[in-house]
Amino acid sequence: EKKAIKSGASKAYIVDAKEEFVKDYVWPTVKAGAIYEGKYLLGTSFARPLIGKILVDIAKKEGADAIAHGATGKGNDQVRFELTIKALAPNMKIIAPWREWDLKSRTDCMEYAAKHDIPVVATKS
Numbered sequence: 001e002k003k004a005i006k007s008g009a010s011k012a013y014i015v016d017a018k019e020e021f022v023k024d025y026v027w028p029t030v031k032a033g034a035i036y037e038g039k040y041l042l043g044t045s046f047a048r049p050l051i052g053k054i055l056v057d058i059a060k061k062e063g064a065d066a067i068a069h070g071a072t073g074k075g076n077d078q079v080r081f082e083l084t085i086k087a088l089a090p091n092m093k094i095i096a097p098w099r100e101w102d103l104k105s106r107t108d109c110m111e112y113a114a115k116h117d118i119p120v121v122a123t124k125s
Contacts, residue, residue, distance in 0.1 A: 007118050011062070015054050025050055048077055052084025059092060066093035073098045 004012035025046050034042055055067050067085055071077035073096075082094055103109050106122070113120045 003119060007116075013058050015058075017050055017054060021047065021050055045076070045080065048080035049084045052081045053088060055081070056085055056088040056092065059089065064092075066095050068095035068097065070097065 001012040001014060026043070029042055029046060036042060055069070058064075059067050067089075069078070069081045071081055078096060078098075082096075085092055085094055097103055103112060110120065110122065112118075
């Protein structure tokens with residue numbers, strides 16, 4: 001929560017979505033036998049739609065007109081978040097700092113965090 005406020009958020013929500021995740025995402029996926037390449041469970045990939053849903057729920061509750069996410073331009077997380085947000089809130093603006101700000105690398109992000117005294121647990125490499 002402190003990190004969110006220090007990063008510029010006016011309010012932070014900590015949501016315990018474990019039960020919903022297991023009931024509505026994990027269990028149906030296990031029942032369907034959805035395993036990537038026969039050995040990888042899909043926990044990370046199908047957690048993103050739940051996170052997107054929660055972001056939309058909170059944005060609507062707060063009367064927000066935009067949702068920001070920190071997914072990088074490299075992976076599929078940005079797609080998973082944004083498709084979920086657009087499906088549930090088609091008029092919601094999406095702010096993606098990796099695409100909109102002058103942050104072109106992990107080093108740029110680390111330097112931004114250091115400059116703004118935002119604690120991060122990561123390395124520049």
